[in-house]
Amino acid sequence: MAVLGLGTYRCRDITAAARAAITAGVTVIDTAPVYARGSAHAQLAGLLPDRPGLRISTKAGHMTRHQARTAQQAGLITSDEAARCHSIAPAYVRHRIAANITEMGRRRLDLLYLHNPEHGAHGDRSRLLERIIQAFTILEAAAHQGDIAGYGIATWSGFTSGAFTVQDLVTAAQRAAGSTRTHLRAIQLPVNLIELTPVAEALHGAGPVAEAAGTGLEAWASAPLNGGELLDLVTADLAEFISPGASHVAATLAVVASTPGLTGALLSASTAAHWREALSAFQRPAIPLPHLQDICRVLRA
Template sequence: MTVLGIGTYRSRDAATSASIAASAGCPLIDTAPVYGSGTHQAAIAPVLRAHPELRVSTKVGYMTDGQARVALTSEALTDEDAACRHSIAPDYVRHQVTMSRMELQRPKPEVVYLHNPEYQYENRGNLHQRIRSAFAVLEELYASGDIGGYGVAAWTGFDTQAFTLSDLLHLAKEAAGSSETGLSAIQLPVSMVKVAPIRQSLEGSGPIALAYQAGLEVWASAPFHGGELLSLVTPKLAEAIQPGTGCTEAALKVAASAPGLTGVLVSTTNSAHVKQAADAIREPLPDHRLKDICDLLDPPTR
């Protein structure tokens, strides 16, 4: 069954979001160094300290202006990457994981993602080399017990075939020098707008299904497509998805019903919304019904 996690990307009060996650029994809270203009990781640290059972995932990639200056001073960042405000270079990966561990006050974040490694995508060969180099550092940190595992949080990477799940598994094995790796999770957008991963999962293909088969956690981000989706789901469409379901619950149910998902991330500072979301995903749509909805939202080409 798909579980509910709390994301802080759109949270106006990350500490409250984390407290709600802990109180509601959510297994994981997802954050990143740049969220909340660089304030969210420190904000949720007291909650993480009080609730060691609450897992946390963070990321490496994007940076604030202040984070870029600190990394430049530490000689962990090139001027070029600092100007782009994004890097997965080995020195920066090591630097940012250290900074995140300090901010989160957790010696071992459960998952560290490469944050949209497809950013600055030039060609697959160059991108894969950069991912492999970043994975090599993450493997060192995994082996030393500084992180619980690592993964990739992508926005367009899987869509554009910048990399596939098979690519990531192969690159992780090369970085580790063995078939046993610390690669443990992926995160990607799944919604009524981004239905391709859902359709693929029903067919036993695509990143969700292949990650599940490989034993990785699969977390769905942006189930409401940044909030844009909620204005597009009409009561009639919600009723067609499942009778008696509201627009928000219907949108979440579709995303969470993709076979192979570990969990879906929502962002809220309202405990009632968490309960509604948890209720919405408790009973997934049957596969045949989910396929009909995918066909309705994105008719297959013939």
């Protein structure tokens, strides 16, 4: 059964959300330097020194306007990268590793994702994969230096658009490491009742979630409630069909939690009540695979 972590992308008050999650027993928090208008790391930093057991994942890629101006002035990114507020250039990735460590006051990063590396690739798949290899080379060096424990890819559309596959990422990591032993650890992608393709594919042993599991990588679902949109879209009848007796939220999350091969999901919840409801959905027995197939057929019809 998958586990539940805190995703901070949509949290208005990241400190309060993290406190509520930690109190509820959550041990995984996902963030990024661009979240909360660039204050996400600072909001988390005060909670981290006394909680070494927390696993924090963060990112390199997207940046705020201020972060982009600073990086350009330092010669780390081009004017085009500054204009689109995104870069996975080696110099910027190296800078972001050090900055993330400093901002959160940690000795090393548990997991660093390249944040939507497909952003701005304009369909040039070969060039994108080469840029990923270059970034992975920096990440492998950082892992050997003890600055990060592992790295991965957090994407919104990279897998669905065909920009890359899990095997592409594994191959890129092996090229970067010069070995079959790498520090590539995880992928993160949207999985929910709207972004249902990863669930349907996983039921047949295909798609990024199954491929990640098959290569020993973690697979994390982002946006399990699709930014809260599903709270209004899921009807009482649909919730009852998915999981009899469950609330709308619990039924929606149950589909994600039951996806074969999924490591966990990252939820932006801010109150104790929300965490109790969400965690109960992840602690219930998984939806039987035949019924999960029926749910996919109904929702994709």
